[in-house]
Amino acid sequence: MKPNFNTFTFSGTNTAEIVIKEPVRSITLHALELEIKNVVLDESVYANQNYPFEGRTIKPIEISYDKKLQTVTFDFGVDLYVGKAKLKMEFTGKLNNQLHGFYRTSYKVVDKKHWGASTQFEATDARRAFPCWDEPDKKVRFHTTLIVPKHMAALSNMPVDVTIQPTGDEYRKMVCFKPTPPMSTYLAAFVVADLEYIEATDKNGVLIRVYTTPGKKEHGKFALDVALHTLPYYADYYKTPYPLPKLDLVAIPDFGSGAMENWGLEIFRETALLVDEKNSSASARERVADVVDHELAHHWFGNLVTMKWWTHLWLNEGFANFVEMLGVAAQFPAWKRRVRFVAEDLVGALHDMDKPSSHPIEVDVNDPAEIREIFDTTTYSGGGSVNRMIEHYLGNEFPKGITKYLDCFKYGNAATEDLWKILGKSSGKPVSDIMGPYTRQAGYPVIFTEEGSRNGKSILKLEQMRFLMDGSIDETYPLWNVPIGVMTPATVENPKFMYMKGRRMTIPRTTKWVKLNAGQSGLYRVAYSPRMWDRLTDAVRAGEIPEIDRIGLLDDAFALARAGYVSIWSALGLLDAHRNERETYVWAMLAGKLNGVASLVRDEDPEAMLAEYARKFFKPLVERVGWDKKPGEGNLEAILRGVALSNLGAYGDEEIIAEARKRLDAFIASGTLDPDIRQTVYTIVAQNATDEDFEKLMKVYDSTDMHEEKVRVLRAIAHVRRPELIRRVLNLSLSLKVRSQDTPIVLSVMAGNDSARRTEWEFIMENWGTLLTRGGGLGWISRVVRGVTEGFKDRSDLARVEAFFKTHSMPGLDRAMQISLQMIKSNMKWLNRNLRDVESWLTDTRVPLPASEQVSAPHELR
Template structure:
């Protein structure tokens, strides 16, 4: 068989089953392992090659049934492989043989948050240590030697030996627990289903749990630090709803007997979907029942349901290779939000999905330095870089578009796809085939353009006139890009099913060429809206006359919240791309003065924030003052209506909107709001209560207007709090400081032991979006680059949040500085991120120069 690239393993041997016994030593931060792998020889070979990194293999022997042979091992550090050959004679492995490979090895329990690593927590004020795995995408090889590619599926039996007072977890339930002597115990787990190495998991820690069984009898447990069990109740309720929800939709029961959800103090990602043993950051799993906030409940529900979706999308059926990562992440993102909406219909979760997922994907995919959903990746560093907005958010958006196109046949086709590839691997074409078989529609013809090419179209509308109650439109398409000079030379045509909404109703159409003329039921004075509900993954550009009619409809709330937000976002994107003037969007903003929907306000806030940053970057004080007047006109009535106190009639989204509006009022200089926030903060630090739903707004406002004393008070809250949610609020608020001395102190704090490694990006993301701190942050990153890079070696995706805010610069001076630094400090696995940042600065400069700023 042909080897695809040097980073891929040969296909001459594959694993059938692993027996793995791990013994962590938490006193010395090392571990030992013993392993046997049953192999299936597919082609004649004299050598066995598998993955191993940061491990020392001490013993290797091959048992072929009628002979046993000691093996010598050689390592390729760059390829992260170990090769085994006969020590005394050449191996003669022939097709059909099923030998057993025996290995012993050891490694370090590092603090890099990948492989098998250590994590710390406190019990009764005392620091304790545990050990946990994080193996996606290519880090199983750091926990045990293995065939570390997703299509090398096998079964696993895990055993762990640890101190008697610790609890051990793995993908399956324990089969036996035996005394191992010297105060140790050995836990042997049941055999897993056939699965990929990156989904293997084991945890050793001192934890407590709450548990219940879902309606299908599956045992679900939420594990927390001792004393925090009640904080897992909300996540447990989400899982009790969602696990049966997915089993019912797809007609495929959850295949394991149990599901453990474990909260951990140190985790690189927000959560990891290990089959039967999902690991989470504490903020992604725990809600304080005494101080619950609407945002924390919503965040937990979203992450829990995303990870539960993976139990089918990614675990039950896995992509063949990381090129098709979107089959995991795009599905989990979309159907996870559907599950949230099903359990909490008043939360407007699908509106939030459009605001935070769909529109984010459109913004990122309008860049030159984007990538197709199906992107060819070769080495592990490239793989980590595609865990991004395109794989997650564009993948989810394509699924929503497809669902809208197919209707009920979408879930039927997905269920067929899952059944056909159960416990196996798949590619995008397998999904298209199942959906075509159920719907009879040309799914592949429509969807391939959106998954195999980067970018997306903008549909340009031209009104050709009205006659006999029908309006004739010319609909044209071209690739949307923020910088016109970046327009691709590729054939900029997509096959696009689209809808048109008028006062007379909705009509469906199909565009498969550059332009097309159609008639719609509409009088001359009627408004006409393309892409109602914004299910299609494209933008729409209207002539000024049509856009004004739509704006009037927005003012009168004739459109859904999704349409109100997307009309504004499309128009603003066209401003940034130079297609329409900035003044037209500023005028459009005023029609949103009576807007009451939280999700629409997220888009209004993004527009105002982006304009605010550009004007500050270009030192346009006079225009900035006018922007603040506009912002205050928009915000003032909302502040007066919502106030600071909750009402019994408040909905979930009212609570979220109150905090958001108050934060904006403070940001844009409302003196009453600033005074009120300061007064509430002083009362809180003096021992009075502060509503958890208002804390982020209060902390951020006082930081924005605060000094070193304010910072000291916030740091004390961070130090004393036992809640990671509260610590995160403080870190986000720290990003708002404008006081130079406070910013310097925060930068020094960032590399101290007070801040967990996983939280460094949270702080720097917040600081980087603050114009007043951004240059200082950038200088700090440059001065401390070696330390920052070494801290996140192997998990460079965590550096994305640190670097991306630098895309807010908007001067040629800073463009040259950033370009020069990135040129000298290229990092494999961060190249695309670096190029995107440079491109975003260029977009800002081009925009400012067009507007003569």
């Protein structure tokens, strides 16, 4: 491959060793936006190998492209001989600026703009760089050669074998890499740029380097430490050595997703790899640890053993999502990474998988756009949560089974059922029966729970049904085998576990509170009777329920209130019982739930009362955590401070707003501001911004070269509330000031801004064509379209959104559009059902609803 940075093109040759199995006349490969010429099929190399011919070289009589199928076909006009052959192709392509295939990236070297090139092939874009059979089960050994300007670094999956001087080209060098093991095309990678690096060898002798553009290599130290810890940690966890001799982690200024696990050459956006000791926040550090450990996990799950087809993408992503938690938790125990998994991944999965149009974890996909669309929360966090559930079920047998699976399928491909079979065989437990329904059918169950008695004994009656967020019911939907962990005051430390196999089940009951799904180890919700909710609320107030279970109760309560299975009074009562809460992730959950209600009652009667309630709710927390770091504080305290201040500020506390302005001014004047509160300060200023405030924030944006700082400002200004500033931020998001990779950040953060929703939606409709070319594909557009539209709650908005979707439907977006419409309708229903109750609850939070108005199961449990 030879990139040309003057013309933004590249040229290359590809020689594929193939086996022709039957006498065909043509050969078809994947190729997209490539011009292919000088194609030769060389059958002579393998002459005399059992075939009745002397060998020959032939050229196609016609080369034809199919844009829709993204293929090229070479028609040779005669039957090809059965047997081995070499297919040689020369091709040229564009070094595009769209963050996929082989694409260009820009950076500064001593204030001068330079160009480099990087790759992003997953899922189906290797075909934009070279003609190939671009499917995960077509594994081959790559022998890569890059011809690049002499002063530039050239990286690929394997170490350099030899560098030579091409004849007649003084300006370039030819870098030949060692051959890779058999691997899928989407994992091939090249980077060509001005780079510097730091390096170290892990305890198993693997050379790890962190590469950055000039001037930033010191910011790679934290990531290097993380990799040095976790690469050997995984080798030990998987009981399988890291399969390659080296590992490079490269930060590239333009990168569409967070990072990519190319074998031996991981590529990251800068915010996912670089930490500046002076200016990075605690959450930025956590993000880097997460992403590095996530990509490292893939070298086994994904790279060594690859999914057979994209239907089983979750085997890659769900596993990496789960194992990244193990890696981070092992290195940074104080961060409570396992709790964060529940608060973010498990809860995220429950909300992504609860729509009538949600897809199953294993999902049929064909079109590249459909494949792109499933890189989503269900695949990552849903898959991760399913792994967490099976780990809980199997205990130590889980990693043992994983080792067997890796050994059985290494350098090959596997499907979901292969994993269940091996885990089942090695543990002796019915893994397929339990896990199969969770990955094959969309959604997850809700367990309705009611107290009763039978033969004079107190019992709990349980009944399962698919949970749908809008409360719709499908009694014919297949059931799950659900792990039921039962927690009572006596079993908090050691809950009892059993499996629910049919629709109904009864278990013995104690008189005090009972909480199911102990430790939130299962992927399901639990709906209790009103009396049981009351007892659980009292238990929360008394500090008897563990942290993870409090998070689970809160999320269940508000989701069930939306579906109509619990009153909004019960949900708000549970929230209110947390006034003495200490834990960061419970506070984050409380804030999220309150924001959700605030967004729904915006422009309605209770809006001001709710804001007042919220200010009272957060004020004591702010008084406790304060603005300034205390000696000996860790990440959790820093993150909690952000939650406290940003919420009190968002609900309009004047003191907080004034202090945020003061701190921004001081930062601009003196350059000092604790990185852990910068996001909060910028955001509060942006929410209340005058033109002058806005200019100050843009000054911070313009005067830094640190990507994390730029993103902080972009996230903040997505919160502006004045109409003219909203327009300004929207226009900025598509301007040259914002890298294409960061457009999605602005638009998706603004999607949560209630003041901006209508304007942003208009902007998206106006700029639809442009947006389709930004940020590296459709994946982010479906997220943004969903994010913006699913907050609407008016009939007129619903009609406008519906009309737009009708004329702009396309593969890769259709599901997001359906889900949006389902959400808008559910918002309207929520308002109808809950608006008056929210108001009355805020008026007097003490008076309980009359029993006749309480809601629970859709029918009497039997």
